Amino acid sequence: MEKTIKIDGNYLEGGGQILRTSLALSAITGKALEIENIRAGRKTPGLAPQHLTAVRAMEKICSANVEGAQLHSLNLSFSPKSIQGGKYVFDVSEVKESAGSVSLIFQTICLPLAFSGKDSQVILRGGTHVNWSPCFEYLNEILLPISAKFGYAAKMGIKNYGYYPIGKGKIEVEIKATEKLVSANLSSRGKLVSITGYSIVSNLPQQIAGRQKDAALKALVGIDCEKKIEIKNAASVGKGTMLFLKTNYENSCAGFFALGEIKKSAEEVGKEAALKLLEFDKTNSALDVHMGDQIMLFAALAHGKTTYTVEKVSNHLKTNAYTIRQFLPDCKIEIDEEKKLVEIVGVGWTNK
Numbered sequence: 001m002e003k004t005i006k007i008d009g010n011y012l013e014g015g016g017q018i019l020r021t022s023l024a025l026s027a028i029t030g031k032a033l034e035i036e037n038i039r040a041g042r043k044t045p046g047l048a049p050q051h052l053t054a055v056r057a058m059e060k061i062c063s064a065n066v067e068g069a070q071l072h073s074l075n076l077s078f079s080p081k082s083i084q085g086g087k088y089v090f091d092v093s094e095v096k097e098s099a100g101s102v103s104l105i106f107q108t109i110c111l112p113l114a115f116s117g118k119d120s121q122v123i124l125r126g127g128t129h130v131n132w133s134p135c136f137e138y139l140n141e142i143l144l145p146i147s148a149k150f151g152y153a154a155k156m157g158i159k160n161y162g163y164y165p166i167g168k169g170k171i172e173v174e175i176k177a178t179e180k181l182v183s184a185n186l187s188s189r190g191k192l193v194s195i196t197g198y199s200i201v202s203n204l205p206q207q208i209a210g211r212q213k214d215a216a217l218k219a220l221v222g223i224d225c226e227k228k229i230e231i232k233n234a235a236s237v238g239k240g241t242m243l244f245l246k247t248n249y250e251n252s253c254a255g256f257f258a259l260g261e262i263k264k265s266a267e268e269v270g271k272e273a274a275l276k277l278l279e280f281d282k283t284n285s286a287l288d289v290h291m292g293d294q295i296m297l298f299a300a301l302a303h304g305k306t307t308y309t310v311e312k313v314s315n316h317l318k319t320n321a322y323t324i325r326q327f328l329p330d331c332k333i334e335i336d337e338e339k340k341l342v343e344i345v346g347v348g349w350t351n352k
Contacts, residue, residue, distance in 0.1 A: 002231055003031075003035070004031070004032040004033065004034050004077075004079075005022075005026070005031050005032065005033050005099065005326050005327055006035075006036075006326075007022050007033065007034070007035040007036075007326060008035075008036065008037055008038040008039055009037045009039065009040065009074075010037035010038075010039075011319060011322055011323075012198070012315050012318055012319045012322065013043070013314075013316050013318070013319040014037075014039065014040065014041045014319075015039055015042065015052075015316075015319075016039060016051050016104060016148065017110075017293065017316050017319055017320055017323075018035070018038075018322075018323050019035060019038060019039075019047075019051055019054070019055075019076075020054060020104060020107050020108040021297060021320055021323040021324065022035055022078075022323055022326075022327075023054065023055065023058045023078060023108050023249065024058075024108055024109075024110075024111050024297065025146075025297070025323070025324065025327035025328070026058075026064075026078050026080055026327070027058055027061065027062045027064075027083055027112040028083070028111065028112055028115055028301070028349065029078045029327055029328070030080060030082075031327060032077070032078065032079040032080070033076075033077065033078040033079075034075075034076070034077045034078075034338065035075070035076050035077075036074065036075045037074060037075075038051070038073065038074050038075065038076060039051070039074075040074060044072070045072065045074060046071070046072035046073050046074045047069075047070070047071055047072060047073045047076070048071075048072075048100060048285075049071065049092050049095040049096040049098045049100035049126075050092055050098075050100030050101045050102070050104050050105060050127075050133075050214045051104075051128070052069060052070070052071055052073075052095045052107055052352075053090055053091070053092045053094070053095050053100060053328065054104065054105045054108040054109070055069045055076065055078070056069060056090070056094075056095070057088070057090045057105055057108065057109055057169075058078070058080075058108060058112065059063060059247075060088065060107065061084060061088070061109060061112060061113065062080040062081055062082060062083045062084065062112065063080075063081040063082070063084070064078050064079055064080040064081065065077075065078075065081075066078050066159050071095065071096065073184060076341040079084075079324070083112050083113070083115060083116040083117075084116060084118075085113055085116030085117060085118030085119060085120040085175075085177060086118060086120055086121075087120070087121045087122075088120065088121075088122045088123070089122075089123045089125070090105055090109075090122065090123070090124055090125070091124075091125040091126065092104075092105075092125065092126030092127070092167060093125065093167065093168070093314070094275055096129070097167070098126070098167055099126065099127030099130045099162055099163065099164040099165055099166060100126045100127055100130075100166035100167065101126065101127045101128075101130050101132075101133035101193040101330065102124035102125065102126040102127060102128055102162070102169065102171055103133045103134040103135065103136070103138075103139055104133050105124055105126070105250075106122075106124060106139060106171070106173065107134075107294065107341075109122065110152075110154065110173075110175060111152075111297060111298070111301065112176045114152060114153075114154075114175055114176065114177060114178045115177075115178065115351045116177060116351075117177055117351055118177050119174065119175065119176055119177050120173075120174070120175045121173070121174055121175075122170070122172070122173045122174075122175065123170065123171070123172055123173075124165045124170070124171045124172075124173065125148070125162075125167075125168065125169065125170050125171075125324065126162055126168070126169060127162045127163070127164065127167040127169060128158060128160075128161050128162040128163075128169035128171060129161055129162065129163050129169070129240060129242050129259060130162070130163065130164050130167075130171075130259075131164065131259065134241055134290065134294075135242065135244060135257050135259075136156070136158045136161075136169075136171060136352070137198060137244040137246075137255065137257065138244070138257060138290075139156060139157075139259075140156045140207060140257045141244075141246050141255060142246065142253055142254065142255035142288075143291070143294060143295075144156065145253055146186070146252070146253070146287070146291060147298050148297065149184040149186070150181045150182055150183070150184050150262045150295075150298045150299070150300060150302050150306075151178060151179065151180065151181045151182045151302075152178065152231050152244040153175075153176035154173060154174060154175045154176060155327045156171060156172070156173050156174075157171070157172045157173045158170070158171050158172075159171070159172060159235070160235050160236055160237065161200070161202050161234045161235065161236040162236065162237070162238070162315040163202065163236060163238045163239065163240030163259075164240075165213075166237050166238035167237075167238075168236075168237040168238070169236070177351070178258070178351065179345070179350060179351045180302075180303055180348065180349065180351065181298055181301050181302035181303065181304055181349070182303055182304065183299065183302045183303060183304030183305055183306040183346060184299070184302075184306050184308070184309065185306070185307055185308075186251070186252055186286040186287060186295075186306070186308035186309070187189050187256045187286065187307045187308060187309055187341070188251055188252050188284075188286060188309070189229075189249040189250070189252040189254075189285065189309075190249045190250025190251040190252070190287040190312050191249065191250050191282070192223070192247060192248070192249055192281065193225065193226070193246060193248045193249065193250060194225050194226040194227065194228070194248045195220065195223065195225060195226070195227045195228075195247055195248070195277070196228050196229070196230075196245075196248060197216070197228075197229040197230070197243065197244050197245040197246055198230050198231075198232055198242075198243070198244045199212040199213040199216070199229055199230070199231050199232070199241075199242075199243045199270070200231075200232045200233075200234050200241065200243070200244075201232075201233060201234070202233070202234045202235070202236035202238070202239060202240045202241070202242075203236060203238070203240075203243045204237045204239055204240075204241060205254050206231065206233060208241055208260070208266045209231045209232070209241065209266075210231060211265075211266035211267060211270070212241065212243045212266045212267075212270040213229045213231060213243070213270060214270065215266065215267040215268075215269070215270030215271045216229060216243055216245065216270035216271065216273055216274040217221065217229065217270075217274075218270075218271075219270070219271050219274035219275060220274050220277065220278070221280070222346055223281065224276075229243075229245070240259070240260060241260030241266070242257055242258065242259050242260060242269070243257060243258050243267060243269050243270050243272075243273045244255070244256070244257040244273065245273050245274065245276075245277050247277060247280070247281065249286070251285040251286065253286065254277075254280055254287065254288040254291065254311075255288065255291075256273050256274075256276035256277045256288070257273055258270070258272035258273040258276075260320065268323050276287065279330075280311050283340075284309065284338055285309040285310050285311045286308055286309045286310075287308050287309065287310045287311065288310075288311050289311040289312045289314050290307070290316075291310070291313060292310030292311065292312070292313070292314065292316075292317045292342065293317040293319075293320045295308070296320045296321065296324065296342070296344065297320070297324060297334075299342075299344040300324045300328055300331045300333070300344055300346050300347065301345055301346055301347060301349040302344075302346035302348070302349075303346060303348040304345070304346060304348075305343065305344070305345045305346075306342075306343070306344045306345075306346065307341070307342070307344075308341075309339075309340055309341055309342075310340050310341075310342060311340070312340065312341075313335055313337045313340055317335070317342070318335065321335060323335045328347050330349070331345065331346060331347050331349050332344065332345040
């Protein structure tokens with residue numbers, strides 16, 4: 001019997017990323033996991049509703065034996081059996097009524113289900129547009145196209161938007177089974193072709209979306225390319241606004257968004273997302289700071305060598321590298337902070 005992998009949940013970035021990557025790799029490799037000090041340095045340490053929902057999702061997907069799966073738990077043991085693809089519903093409100101992020105749950109389950117040997121259909125309920133996590137548009141328009149370069153295939157649609165504090169959003173996901181992932185070259189992004197995006201309101205006057213859009217376009221006036229931002233009224237139980245921008249380069253793409261909140265003007269929302277885009281466009285990197293760590297696990301499991309440049313070598317990225325190395329010691333990960341270059345020789349994981 002293989003030894004249990006022990007993870008320090010307070011290592012470096014010390015957030016939920018360690019938990020998500022650990023659960024995914026435990027399920028895929030079949031190695032038992034013990035993780036302690038989960039989010040120990042956070043304002044509210046331990047498992048928050050979205051983290052606990054992710055644990056329960058993985059428990060169900062691979063019939064795992066789990067100890068410590070309670071709200072605010074700092075320690076967790078997870079012993080998986082075989083992964084079972086199929087139809088699932090995971091709802092953050094079953095743990096606690098909140099706007100806990102469904103995007104973070106998707107990050108946990110997306111690769112294990114792909115390696116299950118069977119296509120899966122998943123409904124995720126909770127927060128779809130909340131702080132400190134990717135919004136639906138980022139997953140759908142940035143993560144899925146980038147991960148497709150590795151041979152990963154999934155489709156995603158949104159039925160209801162879920163904002164803080166109510167949540168109650170709904171995302172539907174189809175994940176295709178895969179035998180293996182392939183490496184990708186994302187060292188160069190190529191020329192900027194266009195900027196696209198959405199200015200969205202839910203249960204608020206549409207003119208707010210127009211003001212967000214106008215502010216973003218005003219901030220982006222110095223960039224010479226086609227720009228198109230679509231205004232949308234989105235179904236939601238609660239009230240909210242957001243603006244999402246996507247840079248479409250010849251070889252890559254990147255995403256940036258800002259959320260509305262009380263006492264934050266529509267102009268501030270539009271300008272905030274645009275300034276994030278402008279900062280990224282000044283670099284020559286292929287991937288934005290968040291995609292740099294989110295794509296790392298795909299590269300680690302792929303056949304061959306993946307190379308990518310990233311906007312910034314974040315603690316999230318370095319923390320993910322630490323976690324991956326615990327489960328996949330044969331995976332070679334090299335990070336050049338000066339060049340903002342990541343090179344990964346994957347282990348060539350095969351679902352056979």
